[in-house]
Amino acid sequence: MLSFEHVSYRYPGAADLALEDVSFTVSPGEHVVLLGANGSGKSTIAKLTNGLLLPNEGEIRVGDMTTAQKATIRKLRSHVGVVVQDPDNQIISTTVLDELAFGPENLGLEREDILNRIQKAISALGLEGFEERDPNSLSGGEKQRVVIAGMLAMNPTYMVFDEPTSRLDRKGRAEVRNAINNLNASGHGILHITHDLTFCREAHKILVLKGGCLVYAGHPGSLLNNDQLLGAFGLKVDSNQQRSQISGNSGLLDTLRPVTAPDRRSNRGGVFPSLYLNNVHFTYGENTAYEQEVLKGVNLDVGPGSYTLISGQTGSGKSTLLRVLAGLLKPHMGTATFSDGSKIFPSAVGIVFQNPESQIFAQTVEDEIAFGPKNLGLLPSKEVRGNIVREALDAVGLDPKAFFSRSPFTLSGGEMHRVAIASILAMRPTFLLLDEPTAGLDAMGRAFIHNMIEQMVHATTGVIVVSHEVEEFEPRVQAHLVLREGRLWRL
Amino acid sequence: MALVVPLGQYVPGTSILHRLDARMKLLLLLAFAIAIFISGWVGLLLFTAAIIGLFVAAEIPVRMAFRGLKPILILLTFTFLANTITFSALPASEVAYAELGPYMVPQSISWIGSFGIKPIGALNGLYFALRIILLVCATSLLTYTTSIVALTDALVTLMRPLAKIKVPVEDIATMFSIALRFIPITAQEAERIMVSQSARGAIFNQGGPYKRVKAWFPVMVPLFVSLFRRADEIAGAMETRCYIGKGRTHLRQHKLNEIDLAVGLIGTFTLIIVGILL
Numbered sequence: 001m002l003s004f005e006h007v008s009y010r011y012p013g014a015a016d017l018a019l020e021d022v023s024f025t026v027s028p029g030e031h032v033v034l035l036g037a038n039g040s041g042k043s044t045i046a047k048l049t050n051g052l053l054l055p056n057e058g059e060i061r062v063g064d065m066t067t068a069q070k071a072t073i074r075k076l077r078s079h080v081g082v083v084v085q086d087p088d089n090q091i092i093s094t095t096v097l098d099e100l101a102f103g104p105e106n107l108g109l110e111r112e113d114i115l116n117r118i119q120k121a122i123s124a125l126g127l128e129g130f131e132e133r134d135p136n137s138l139s140g141g142e143k144q145r146v147v148i149a150g151m152l153a154m155n156p157t158y159m160v161f162d163e164p165t166s167r168l169d170r171k172g173r174a175e176v177r178n179a180i181n182n183l184n185a186s187g188h189g190i191l192h193i194t195h196d197l198t199f200c201r202e203a204h205k206i207l208v209l210k211g212g213c214l215v216y217a218g219h220p221g222s223l224l225n226n227d228q229l230l231g232a233f234g235l236k237v238d239s240n241q242q243r244s245q246i247s248g249n250s251g252l253l254d255t256l257r258p259v260t261a262p263d264r265r266s267n268r269g270g271v272f273p274s275l276y277l278n279n280v281h282f283t284y285g286e287n288t289a290y291e292q293e294v295l296k297g298v299n300l301d302v303g304p305g306s307y308t309l310i311s312g313q314t315g316s317g318k319s320t321l322l323r324v325l326a327g328l329l330k331p332h333m334g335t336a337t338f339s340d341g342s343k344i345f346p347s348a349v350g351i352v353f354q355n356p357e358s359q360i361f362a363q364t365v366e367d368e369i370a371f372g373p374k375n376l377g378l379l380p381s382k383e384v385r386g387n388i389v390r391e392a393l394d395a396v397g398l399d400p401k402a403f404f405s406r407s408p409f410t411l412s413g414g415e416m417h418r419v420a421i422a423s424i425l426a427m428r429p430t431f432l433l434l435d436e437p438t439a440g441l442d443a444m445g446r447a448f449i450h451n452m453i454e455q456m457v458h459a460t461t462g463v464i465v466v467s468h469e470v471e472e473f474e475p476r477v478q479a480h481l482v483l484r485e486g487r488l489w490r491l
Numbered sequence: 492m493a494l495v496v497p498l499g500q501y502v503p504g505t506s507i508l509h510r511l512d513a514r515m516k517l518l519l520l521l522a523f524a525i526a527i528f529i530s531g532w533v534g535l536l537l538f539t540a541a542i543i544g545l546f547v548a549a550e551i552p553v554r555m556a557f558r559g560l561k562p563i564l565i566l567l568t569f570t571f572l573a574n575t576i577t578f579s580a581l582p583a584s585e586v587a588y589a590e591l592g593p594y595m596v597p598q599s600i601s602w603i604g605s606f607g608i609k610p611i612g613a614l615n616g617l618y619f620a621l622r623i624i625l626l627v628c629a630t631s632l633l634t635y636t637t638s639i640v641a642l643t644d645a646l647v648t649l650m651r652p653l654a655k656i657k658v659p660v661e662d663i664a665t666m667f668s669i670a671l672r673f674i675p676i677t678a679q680e681a682e683r684i685m686v687s688q689s690a691r692g693a694i695f696n697q698g699g700p701y702k703r704v705k706a707w708f709p710v711m712v713p714l715f716v717s718l719f720r721r722a723d724e725i726a727g728a729m730e731t732r733c734y735i736g737k738g739r740t741h742l743r744q745h746k747l748n749e750i751d752l753a754v755g756l757i758g759t760f761t762l763i764i765v766g767i768l769l
Contacts, residue, residue, distance in 0.1 A: 052727050074733045082731045089724035094640045094671050101742035103732035114742045136675055147728075154732060326690055351690045359687040361712035371709065375692030409716070423691065 002026040002049065002080065002158045002189060006058035009044055018044045019212045021058070028157055031190045033200050033220070036209035037234035037442045038414055042193045043084075045209070046162035049191065050080045062158070078107060081151030084162045085440075087143035096138075096146055097131040103154040114153075121149040124186070125179055139314060141172025148179050158189040165196070166440040169314045169468050195442040197235060200224055208233050236443050259299045259481060259488040272430050273342070274303040275325065275349065275462060279334035282320055286332070294320045296486030297334070304430055305460040307453065309473045312483030318466045321483060322433055325464065326351040347376045350429030354436045356420035360408045365419055368408050369393070372427040392426035393419075395455070397448065414445060421452070431462040438469055450476065500631070501638045507754075508549040508636040512747055513645035515755030516633050522759040523629050526766030527622050534769035535621055542628050551635050559631040560624060567620045574616030580607030643667045648745050654737070662736045669725065680717060684710050 003025040010017050018041045026032045036042040047053040048060055051067035062079050065072040084090065093099040100121055104114040122128055125145045135143060144164055151159065161180060165173040181202055184190045192199055200206055200220045208216035208223070210233055216223060223229060230236035277300040283293045294317035302308050312318050323329040324336050327344030328351075336344060353359070362368035369389045370379060379385045390400040396418040403411075408419050424432070434453070438446045453463050453476075465473055474480055482489045503509075508516070527538055546553050560567070580586075580599040588595045589611060601607040634642070647664040654660040685695070688709045695706050747755075 047727070050731055052730060074735075077731060077733050084724065084728075086724065088676060089721050090728040092665070092669050092672060092725060092729065094668055098668070098742070102734075105739045105741060106733040106735060108738055108740050110740065111742060111744065114740070118742075135672065150732065323686065328686055328690055347692065351687070353683070353687045353690075356687070358717060359684055359691075359709075359713055360716075361709045371693075372691035375694070427691070 001028075001061070001063070002191070003061045004045075004048070004058070005061065007048065007055045007060060008057040009041075009048065009053060009055050011044075017212055019048075019055075022209075022212075022214050023058075024207055024214065024217060026158060026189045026191050028189045029184070029187050030205065031184045031203050032192070032205045032207060033203040034191060034193045034207045034209060035195060035197070035200070035233070035235055036193070037195055037444055039412055040209045040234075041212040042195075042209055043162055046082055046084065046160050046193055049158075049160045050077045050082050052082075074107075078103075078154045079156055080158045080160060081148075081154055081156035082160045082162070083144070083147050083151060083164050085164065085166055087140060087147050087167070090147045091135045091143060091150075094134060095131070096127065096133050096135060099135065099146055100150050100153050103150055107154070117153040117155065121152040124152055124182065125149040139172060140168045141175040144168060144172065144176050145179055148176070148183075152183070156188065158191065159183055160191045160193070162193045163195075163440070164192075165194075171314070195235065197224065197230070208235070210234065234442070234444055257490045259490055272304040272460070273338040273340040274301055275344070275431050275464075276301055276339040277324070277334070277336050280324055280331040280336055281333035282317075282324060282329060283332055284320075294486060295324070295331070298324075298483075298486070298488050300325075300481070300488055301339070302431070302462050302464060304462045305457060306462050306479070307457045307477045308462075308464045309470075309477040309480045310464060310466045310483055310488070311468055311470050311473075311480065312466075313468070316483045317486060318483055319435065322351060322435055322466055325349060325431075325433055347372070347378070347427040347429060349431045349433060350424040350427050351433040352421055352424050352435065352437060354439055356424070357413070357416040359423075360416060360420055363407060364405050365389075365393070365403045365408050365411075366405060368419060369423045369426045372423055376427060378427070388426050388428075389422075392422035395425050396422045396452065398422070417441075417445065418448070429461065431464065432456055434463070434465045434467075436467050436469075437465060438467070438472060446472070500634045502551055502555075502635045503638075504550055504636065506549045506636070508545060508632070511636075511754060512745075512751040513637050513641040514649055514745075515747070515751050515758075516637060517645055517649065518755050519758050519762070520629055520633055522762040524626055526762040527625050528766075530766040530769055532618065534765055535618065535625065537765060537769060538625055539621070542625060542632070545632055546628075549632065549636050551632070555635065556628045556631055559627045563623065563627060567623060570619050570623065571613070571616035574619065575608050575613040577607055577609050577612065578605055580605050580609075639671060643671060644743075644745070659736055661739055665734075665736075673721070677714075677718065681710065681714055684713050 004022050007019055007022045008017055009019040022045070024032070034042065034045065044053065048055060048067065051060075051073050054068055060067045062076050065076045067073065067076060069076075091099050093102055097118070100118045101114055104117050109117070122131070125148055127142075127145060127149055130138070130142070130146070135146060138146065148159075148164075159180075164180075165176050168176065177199070180190060180192060184202070192203070200223070203220050206216065206218060206220050206223050207214055215233065216229070227236060277298050280295050280298040281293065282295040283291060285291045298321060310318065310321065320329065324331055325344070326349050327336070330336075338344065338348070360368055362371060366386075366389050369392050370385050373379050373385070373388055379388070389404065393400040393403055398415065398418055403415075403419070408416060411419065432453075434449075437449045437453075441449065453465070457463050465477070467473055470480075480491050482491065523538070527535060530538070542556075543553065546556055577599050580601040582601055583597070586597045586599055586601075589598050591611060591614070596610045598611065599607050599609050637645075643664075647660065647667060650658070650660050650663065689695075691709075693706060693709055695710075696703065698706075
C-alpha cells in the first residue's frame with residue numbers, strides 16, 4: 001500500500017504550509033483521482049510520493065519503506081513511477097529505445113532483463129516501431145507515452161500522474177487516458193492528480209485538495225452530481241454553460257465549405273477596418289530538403305467586435321496562421337493587411353501566445369506591462385504610463401495597488417498568467433489573437449479567460465481564438481472556422 | 492509549427508562509410524592524420540585521390556567538401572604565402588641553385604630588390620596547405636556520414652576505460668545525451684520568446700551596441716528562468732528513475748562486427764605504411 005500519514009509540508013522560505021495533515025492510501029489495483037484547483041498543493045503531493053521532497057511532519061509509506069529512509073529510497077522509487085506535466089523535461093535520451101533502457105540501466109540489470117522489460121513496456125503503450133525514433137520528432141501524446149513506458153520499465157507497483165495531459169491536444173489526451181486505464185487494469189495502483197473532472201469517471205476513489213488540506217474523500221458519483229460542492233472546491237464555475245455536441249462527429253466535416261476571398265467593399269462600415277487575408281501562402285525552409293508548405297491559400301475577413309474560433313489538428317499550421325495574422329510572418333504569396341490596405345503592426349493586433357507567462361522578464365509588474373506600450377511609443381508621460389498599467393491590471397482582475405510594484409516572479413502561476421495577458425492588453429489592440437488560451441488552466445482560470453474575451457468583444461475589439469478545445473469555445477463564438485490542408489473552411 | 496532541423500551536418504545514407512562503426516571511423520581519421528603528416532608528395536597525391544573516391548562512394552557531392560574549407564581559406568592562403576615570399580632574395584647573378592628532383596632551380600627569384608619568391612618554398616607551402624585541406628576534408632567526411640548521436644556514443648565508448656582512473660565517464664555520457672536532446676528544444680524556445688517579444692514591439696537589431704545588448708534582456712531573462720525550471724524537472728525525472736553516475740549497465744553493447752574490425756585495422760595499417768613509404 002502507498003500511504004500518506006498526517007503529512008504536512010512547507011516550502012523553504014514560505015509563510016504558509018503547502019500541505020497540512022494530509023492522509024490517504026492507494027492500494028495496488030486501485031484507481032484514485034486527486035482533484036484540486038491550481039495552487040491547491042497537488043504537485044507537492046506528486047513530489048512527496050517518491051521522496052523528491054520530504055515531509056516536515058508525518059510520513060509517506062510504500063510497503064514497509066518510508067521516503068525518509070535513505071537506504072531504501074532507490075528501491076522505493078522503483079516501486080513508484082511518477083509522470084508529470086511536460087513530457088519534454090522527462091526524456092533525456094536521443095532515441096526512444098535508450099530512453100526506455102535508462103531506468104533499468106540505472107538499476108544495474110542484465111542486458112536480457114532490460115530487453116524483456118522494454119519489450120513489455122513497448123507493447124503495453126503501443127510503441128512498436130518507435131524504437132530508433134528521435135523523441136524530438138514525436139507528438140506530445142507519443143512523448144508522454146514514451147515517458148510512461150520508461151517508468152513502466154522500472155516495474156513499478158504504483159504509478160503517480162501529475163496533470164499528464166494538460167500540455168496535450170485531444171488526441172494525445174485520449175492516448176494517455178487509455179494508457180492510464182490499461183495500467184490500472186493490469187493491476188497497478190494509480191494516483192492521478194488533475195483538475196479535469198472528466199478523468200473521474202473511471203476512478204474508484206476521489207480525493208479533493210483545497211488550500212493544502214484534503215477536503216473530500218469518497219466515491220466519484222456523489223461528488224460529480226453535486227454542483228454546489230464542486231463550486232465550493234473551485235472545480236466547476238459555469239455549470240449552466242451549454243456544451244456543444246459538435247466535436248468528434250467526423251461526418252460534420254463533410255459539410256465544410258471553403259472560405260472565399262473577402263470582398264474589400266464588404267468592410268462593415270465602422271471606424272476600424274477589418275483584418276483581411278487574401279490567398280495567403282506560407283512555406284517553411286524554402287529551397288531546402290525540409291521545405292514544407294503550411295498555408296496554401298488562406299482567406300479571412302474578421303471585423304472589429306467579432307469573435308471567431310479557428311480550430312484544426314496539431315500540425316495543421318495554426319501557429320503559423322496566427323503569426324501571419326499578427327504581422328510577425330510575411331506571407332510568401334497573397335496579402336495579409338487591414339481592409340483599408342494598411343499594414344498589420346503589433347499593437348493593432350495583440351497576440352497572447354500559449355503559456356504567456358513564459359515571456360515575463362521585468363523587475364516589476366509595472367515595467368512588465370509597460371514594456372509593449374513603451375516600445376510602441378505610447379507612453380508620453382509618467383502619468384499616462386501609470387494609467388495604462390492600472391487599466392490593464394483592472395482588465396485582468398488584479399488590484400493595481402497591490403500588484404503595481406511587485407516582482408512578477410514572486411506571483412503565483414495564475415497571477416503571472418494574468419499579468420502576461422495584461423501586458424498585451426496594455427497595447428490596446430484592435431484585434432486580440434489568443435493561442436490555446438485555456439490550455440492547462442483550471443475551472444477558475446478558464447472562467448477568467450471567457451469573461452475577459454466577452455468584455456473585449458463588447459468593447460468592439462475583434463477576438464480570434466485558435467484552439468482545439470472545440471466544445472469549450474464553439475457555443476461562445478460567432479463564427480467557427482477550421483484550418484485543414486492549409487486552408488480555412490467554414491462549418 | 493516549428494521545423495526540426497537536425498543537429499550537425501549528417502547526410503543520411505546507406506554507403507559503406509555510413510554503415511562503418513563510428514569508433515572505426517574515428518580510428519581511421521586518426522591514422523589518416525598521422526599518415527599525411529609523415530608522408531611525402533606521392534603519398535599526399537594518393538590520399539587526395541582516396542578522399543575524392545570516398546566522397547563519391549559516400550554519395551556526398553564533392554562541392555560539400557569545400558564548405559568545410561571556407562573558414563580556413565585565410566589560413567591556407569597565409570600558409571602558402573608565408574612559405575613563398577622572401578625579403579632576402581638575391582639578384583639573378585648571385586643566386587645559388589638547388590636540386591629539385593632531376594632539375595636545378597634557383598633558391599630565390601628577385602622581384603623588386605630583395606623582395607621575391609622562393610620556388611621551393613612555394614612547393615613547400617603547397618604541400619603544407621594540401622595537408623590541411625586533406626585533414627579538413629577527411630573530418631568533414633566523418634561528420635557527413637556519421638550522425639552526431641553515433642559520434643558522441645563512439646567518443647564515450649572510447650573514453651570508457653578512463654573510468655578506471657576515476658574519470659566520471661557515465662556522467663559525461665549522460666551530459667552529452669542531455670545536451671544533444673535539449674539544444675534543439677532550447678533553440679526553439681528562444682525563437683518562441685523572441686517572437687512573443689517582437690509582438691510586444693521589441694526590436695533586436697537597431698541602435699548602438701549598448702542598446703542591442705539591452706534589447707536581448709527580455710529574451711534572455713525568460714529563457715534562463717525556463718532553463719533553470721527545466722533543469723530542475725529533468726533532475727527530478729532522473730532521480731525518479733534511480734539515476735546514479737556509476738554502476739549502470741548498458742543495453743547497447745556496441746560489439747564490433749568482423750567487417751568493421753577488418754576495415755578499421757587494415758585501413759589503419761595501410762594508411763600508416765603508405766605514409767611511411769611514400
